[in-house]
Amino acid sequence: MLKGFKEFILRGNVIELAVAVVIGAAFTAVVNSIVANLINPLIGAIFRADSLDDALVVTIPSLYGEGAQIKFGAVIGAILTFVIVAAVVYFVFVLPMNTLKERAEAKRKTGVPDPxxxxxxxxxxxxxxxxxxxxxxxxxxRSDR
Incomplete structure (x- = not known):
């Protein structure tokens, strides 16, 4: 039973997945910092708010006291976070990997062996x-001679 567990833990894809989760958590912290400390203040200055969460707030009156608030700024902030994450993932990971893959395929097609x-x-x-x-x-x- 322990041997099977050891084989499972030492499998390449389990270790790769663990590394991906750790890198993803660190990457999330970087992106959140960029959004909170760079993007939100810039856009907040445009809308005269401290952060996007406080920008473009619409209050709907309620029959029972305080009205409900629709926070368009928070939605815009979430969309910006998604776009920033997608852009960083594409330009930092996907584009370089695709370029390397295309170069390797071009080298393989020309017949130059990979050393x-x-x-x-x-x-x-x-x-x-x-x-x-x-x-x-x-x-x-040959029979045609």
Missing amino acids: EAPESELTLLAEIRDLLAAERAERTP
């Missing part, structure tokens, strides 16, 4: 097959 990647058995077998086919074609007499 770090060993040849696979399938590649070697395909080369042997092609060599045998070429040798067989040279030995076979």
Whole structure:
């Protein structure tokens, strides 16, 4: 039972997931800080409010005392946070990874072998097959002569 648990914990994808969660938490703190300390004050200055949570507040009268408040500024702040997170994820992670992947594919298509990647058995077998086919074609007499 402990052996199975050890194998589960040491699996590559479990460790990768744990790293992703930790990095995600740290990344969230950075993005929240940018929004709270940079974006909110800038937009709050435009709307004359301390933060977006206090901007564009509409009070709806109520029959039972205090009215309900609709906080459009808080919604705008959440949308900005989403857009900032999406932009940072795209420009910091997705775009560079796609660029690296395209370069690797272009290198592979031009026939330049990747020095770090060993040849696979399938590649070697395909080369042997092609060599045998070429040798067989040279030995076979042509009937059109």
